[in-house]
Amino acid sequence: MSALTNDHRTRFLQLALRADALRFGEFTLKSGRTSPYFFNAGRFDSGAALASLASCYADAMDAASVPFDLLFGPAYKGIPLATALACEYARRGRDLPLAFNRKEAKAHGEGGSLIGAPLGGKRVLIVDDVITAGTAIREALAIIEAAGGTPAGIVIALDRQERVREDLPVSAAQSVAHEHGIPVVAVAGLDDLLAFAGESTELCDCRDALLAYRARYGIL
Template sequence: MEQYKKEFIDFMLECQVLKFGSFTLKSGRQSPFFMNAGAYVTGSQLARLGEFYAKAIHDNFGDDFDVLFGPAYKGIPLATACTIAYSKLYGKEIKYCSDRKEEKDHGADKGALLGYKIKDGDRVVIIEDVTTSGKSIEETYPKIKAQETTAGGIKIVGEIVSLDRREKAPDTTKSALETISEKYGFPARAIVSMDDVIDALYTNGDKKVITEEIKKEIDAYYEQYGAK
């Protein structure tokens, strides 16, 4: 496992973003772990978060993109922090863009987008916190493609999330990221997966965070909901 991935797992714990216990998800599933990207609240936390995303994007997609698209609302600070970090780490100026929940009908920046206005010729990476079912992309994808004036004018290079939960999406045995890749034709990746988390904190860790009891709960959860 790359060093920055190990550091990111520690970072999530330090910021109390990744927790273990008993949590009811939006899907109704009862999960033994939970990730809340809304817990990154300080300047230093967001700066480090942007760097972790930048390293993962660079590893997975290289520099062949122009725009980071962060879906409202949590995607807005992610895209902003990552564009700053990418410039700092790799010397490449990329732009950030987000959608508005309600289209603005006045002023010089009216429209459906916030920040840079994507257009034909742009190469876009979508940045999100986490995806369990893959439903969010069903809203994001058409909003991006709606900015095209010619079919295929905007290329979506890929999607990056912070944590791949490695559980099956609805109506399939495959993970949300795998189903996104198959349906939309671009790679969907994560900074780390739950496999990485278990490896770092349990298999090769001190078992203080993921204890034997928590590991049993995780195993039972994946027996029922794990992607195949």
Template structure:
């Protein structure tokens, strides 16, 4: 898996990681910006993310993966495909930012593929404060499912892990900033 992480780190460094002066969605200022969508929408990047997330989840008691649209859409889709190939299918759930304005008016898409009470791991591209993934968790749980943890591509190590822990959720990350920078140059 180390070779896959190195390959992913190189693609992330090329397509998704920028240094400079940025304001994040959380409102915090940062000396770098991480736009994982650029890599998650790249053919090899998407495949690598799916492989690495699946590897983190394959031995866990999990029935599905979910995440907040738009950032998590390619993440949950890649894991669903890889999980099917590996013989341990994990359906994908997508959490809307706003409830659907027509039809059933639901926040969560993909519920026909899971049963009430089943366990879900949330997937996130980047965790800073944990705010958006906590909102997604609340919506998944309101739909009758049980969230058992969170996986992210990048943990910015800026309080998100602690905020999730406070709510009872563990965070597993593929990279921290330091690991990403080191492996992209390996």
């Protein structure tokens, strides 16, 4: 279990609670599993919340020491996340190029499915909220490679650290990382959430349900 030694993890979880992006109860996931918690990055819906979140992303990337030259935000949630992160890096003195994709290619105007800086010859960091089935990430990787970029890594807000399938003892994040040979950096994971809940008087009642969920679905 993480001791939350990296402050960005604590800051992120506190921010997610304040924004109501992290909720506790009973939630039916797309997988059909009943989860004691739910994360929705769409609730970071103000300039201040996005700026604070971007600071957590930047600190997580700095801690991971993954080299990259360009930020890429997959449509749709990845677009504001990558944009906010670009602004945060600019605030820190690093002006990074930014690109994102459309869900549907545009036939008029500049055309195509890509908007923003050219990807050719760049080490590209994909910025997204979570990895569930990994479908959106795989689409983003294909777009980057087709445009001449090199995927350098993926950064997400929360890693649920649970098995993709009952018979497959790897998480969605691990599956994507192994399949494509690139690092997946999470601002925080389920282990961090458990440690955070254990240190919070408000969340201590949720911890048993979190532990039971990890015991049933968690990765080793």
